[in-house]
Amino acid sequence: MPTHDPSVSTSLRIIPRDQHPISRRGISPNALRVLYRLHEAGHRACLVGGAVRDLLAGQAPKDFDVATDATPEEVKHLFRNCRLIGRRFRLAHVVFGREIIEVATFRANVDDGSGDRQVHDDGRLLRDNVYGTIEDDAVRRDFTANALYYDIADFSVRDYVGGFDDVSHRVMRLIGDPETRYREDPVRMLRAVRLSAKLGFNIAPGSAEPLPRLAPLLSEAAPARLFEECLKLFLSGHAVASFEGLERHGLLAALFPESAAALDANRSGALRRMLVEGLRGTDRRVAADEPVSPAFLFAVLLWPAYCRALMALQAQGLHTVEAERRAADRVTLHQLNTIALPRRFSLPMQEIWLMQSRFSQRQRKRVVRTLSHPRFRAAFDFLVLRRAASPAHEDDIAFWQEAQGNPDAAIAHHPAAEGGEEAEVPRKRRRRRRRSHAAGE
Template sequence: MHNDSAPVPTPVSAGLRSIPRDQHSISRRQISQNALRVLYRLHEAGHEAYLVGGAVRDVLVGLTPKDFDVATDATPEQVKALFRNCRLIGRRFRLAHVVFGREIIEVATFRANVDDGSGDREVHDGGRLLRDNVYGTIEDDAVRRDFTANALYYAIADFSVRDYVGGFEDVQNRVMRLIGDPDTRYREDPVRMLRAVRLAAKLDFAIEPGTAEPIPRLAHLLSEAAPARLFEECLKLFLSGHAVASFEGLERHGLLSALFPESAAALASNRSGALRAMVVAGLASTDARVAAGEPVSPAFLFATLLWPAFCRVWMKLQAEGVQPVEAQRRAADRVTLHQVTTVALPRRFSLPMQEIWLLQARFPLRQRKRVTRTLSHPRFRAAFDFLVLRQNASNAHAADVAFWEEAQRDPDNAIALYPGEHEDGDDERAPRRRRRRRRTQSSAG
């Protein structure tokens, strides 16, 4: 590592374009009252103050922003002096958080591209930006942002939108375009490749060809990102209501194999496309739940995304002579162990994910005691929903779905209506070791 300056993005030649209030659609009614308080107080204290980034972009395309970020020429310390409810955070990027109950307004100081020695910047030898606290002007700040659509500034001083990189036009044309040289910007932060796909999916934007071209070549750089950060990015990709479009974007740009290598390999080898159909159906269900305001468990999400990998390893182990029950367990452990080296799936999600998989083996078994035990399992409902999802890959599960739908209403009637496998079979449980024995003699002490 060294502390010299980061690669400077290719200059953008658009220059300043100021879009007056009567030529854009942003109204203060669409901005959080707390964000307005921050903007006005900064302005009244003599500082430049702008709403910036995703909130500006989202309002311009007709969406309701979830977060409101502010950019200013005030340093973090100056911001803290203005707000008693402010805390300073971050090492990589020093930021001020102004806290209003549950809402946090993030305030960032304009950052520069070139380190003149007065600031704090650290760059990895490969070009990855580790720390960036070199302050500059609004022009500097605009050029160092990632995408043109995210580099628009709503000025509280005159309610205009300021555009230094052509972002206003790109938003109107629904285009995601990197600012600067794409190779350089992706090497600075490989997660930008995922952001490009996620934002394009969310906004229904096209990724500009020059921005898209390096992604398959540089996808391997995601291995340099922290697995915990990639887990958070996966939640943003798949739990924001645009999971299907995000998945298709990852496929299209060669990123699926970087995030989920074993699932990508399994999908590529599944000629019928049944596994992919199941994954897409699961993601569509996730999108529907998000749209309806219903919760989605990350455990169920990852059970869906990693099911192709699990199936492939399970089949391989059985082909090697491992008994089906044991093969299931080994496959679940192996897929989880391999995946967490890329995406840090916490145990609170990986363990229920495995239970969802292993419970699938119980569904063909209709012995009365097994049915009762399965219905009482804390993961039954999620596992049953997963069984329903599997019908997208195979119609062979229709009878099991019908049985367990009835069993939830009336187990005895289900057993009478849908006779099935009543003997011990491929249950995912090992044979019980504990057996009651009647002893004729008391044990010796």
């Protein structure tokens, strides 16, 4: 009795070693150890998913996953350095120092009664460990490009759903009915954009068409999961392409509703220029293997929303300092409805925004105080980034570049403007309260 989804047609195509570019030299030696030991123990063992896809597309994989007909317990019996994880999806992790080779047993979508599947009353899967054939396993994957198997037995690539041709033609295509698959898991829409950005693939027309219509389904995804997906979208070295993909397929407003509205309302395009330049800088840092803070990333992504909220509050007559704080809080709070941005990132993000108005103040005490702020470097980098939106920041950038080496010289070379926003705002002196004779009682 077949256990794969009968609505998806399969046809096995075997691509022999001399007709594909995958070499064992491109595969992690630890992954090869796992594959060979499983094979020698009489099990089917294949490299699967992203690693096969990336090797065929000429990219170096970061992770190597193995699929096998061995159960997790059988895998553990073969490897002393193995631990079993997961309840919903039972997996084996074979640990080689800092590298983990994930080994999954072939799974099926349809339970014939022999598997371990438990469904909650509301439809959620509590456990889904229904094992099947390699054909079943291929059909349950999301994209055809991720359903390719490199078989260690003969070094061939096995393709059940047309993934080999799709990788050759640089196409991301969902397996099965696209709308059904997106409704099963709305985050697949973001995966389609992210993988197409990473690989330089186009999303197949049939898989792209439902995206704008189904974008609101992302509101049903867990905010914590969307935060993790955003990190993958924007911190993997393809942030600009990911952002443009979200725009093109109507998903940006589902993830960042207030920023998307602000970008649409900004006719000059200045806010978008700055945002894209910020993401371009992120890509450069990732390529150079330099760290990128999620706080800075979200400061860039939500800056259009902050600017729009700040203008609205100032139009209501709020003092600038109060308007800035309220705008920062409002944008952060509203964004949390969609993406669970942890406080360890949202608070530094707000500091980066609130420090921007300090850069127009050039009185010595304020300059020294700003230079000593723990968020100064990130806030200054953000000021430099704002140059992409407007040349009006050039003088401030020049001043603070010099001030980092010699504050007094910077103040002498770039005096504060008379009046206006850069002038010193007089503070009210606090009246000292007389100490009451009863103090301490």
